[in-house]
Amino acid sequence: MDVDIALLWIEHHQQPGTPPLADAGEDQFGYLDFLCTFDGSNTVEMDGDLVNYTWNFTYSEDMIHLYGVNPQFLFQIPGVYLVTLTTTDKDGTDSDTMTVTVAPARANISFQAGWNLLSYWVDTGESPIENVFFEEWDNIESILYYSEVSGWLTYHATAPYWLNTLHTVSNHNGYWVNFYENSDNILTIEGKISRETQIHLNRGWNLVGYPCETAGLADSVLTGTGYDLLMKFDPLKEYNLASMDGMSENMEPGKGYWVHVPADSSYTVSHIFP
Structure with missing residues (x-):
């Protein structure tokens, strides 16, 4: 056994x-x-x-x-x-x-014919202006950007290349963009998603973007900057600008903003998925 x-x-x-x-x-x-x-x-x-x-x-x-x-x-x-x-x-x-x-992440940005104050939330790095706006490139008359360091930088479609001073763009900034009348109403920009984006502000006026896919309360977004004036695009107002109440109004994807600070500072925008 x-x-x-x-x-x-x-x-x-x-x-x-x-x-x-x-x-x-x-x-x-x-x-x-x-x-x-x-x-x-x-x-x-x-x-x-x-x-x-x-x-x-x-x-x-x-x-x-x-x-x-x-x-x-x-x-x-x-x-x-x-x-x-x-x-x-x-x-x-x-x-x-x-x-x-x-x-690639895609930012779909609404605009109107004429002037718009725009930004885009996808990260393209510091890229040639024609690469970022290529989808509507033939419908853009001019693009303007301002900082206290550089002053005004400009692109005009009809100007000689050597007269244009704006050659690269990033999602840190806001841009004044003037579209021709026959333009579409959606601009699509492709890039990647940055989990966090740090934006530096110079003392005085800054033209900033909002690199986030979801709206955020302005006061929260700009925490720690000590900002004292904030302005948004409003086509019904003089100079197409209106003051914002940071405690009750949101910064929105696709929009650009004027931010005034009394001293150099910086803030970080964390990307929030919708």
Whole structure:
């Protein structure tokens, strides 16, 4: 009887085990500079064996290999990426796939024919003006920007290149933009999302943007700046400007603002998703 039990034990333990059942997790979506955390935690291992996790995908013509249950990867190029998870233990291998979709963020900005005081919340860095406004480039007559350091910088469509002084733009700033009468009413600008944007203010008047996708109470946005005057665009007012009450009025995505401060200061805008 003891021999029979021993033979049964040997026969049972010599049978092949079960390979792990790979699970690459849900498909994921993000904007440029998307830090993706992969999730292989739902992979099933019936035998309690040690499992090796390998993630493979093509990125910018290179084959990427990541290892572990929850590796991370920073996607800085838009596209749809097919990711394969291969799980391996002593009994064999299995694989599963998922996709990562990375898209540029798009700011859709409403405007009217004539003058507008605009900004944009997506991050384009300090980019050539024609690259940022290319969608409506042929419908723009002029763009103006002001700071206490540079004074007025200008772009005029009909002016010689050497007379134009505004060559680059960023989402830190507000811009006066004059559109021709035949313009569309939506300007789309593509970029990435910055979780936080620090904006420096010089003593005096500053023409600032609002780099956030969600409106925020002006007093809260400008906390710590000591601002004493705040103005917004109003086409019904003289000079197209109206004073704002920072304690009750919001700063809004797509809008530009005049901010006056008695001393140099700075503030940080944290991006809030709608």
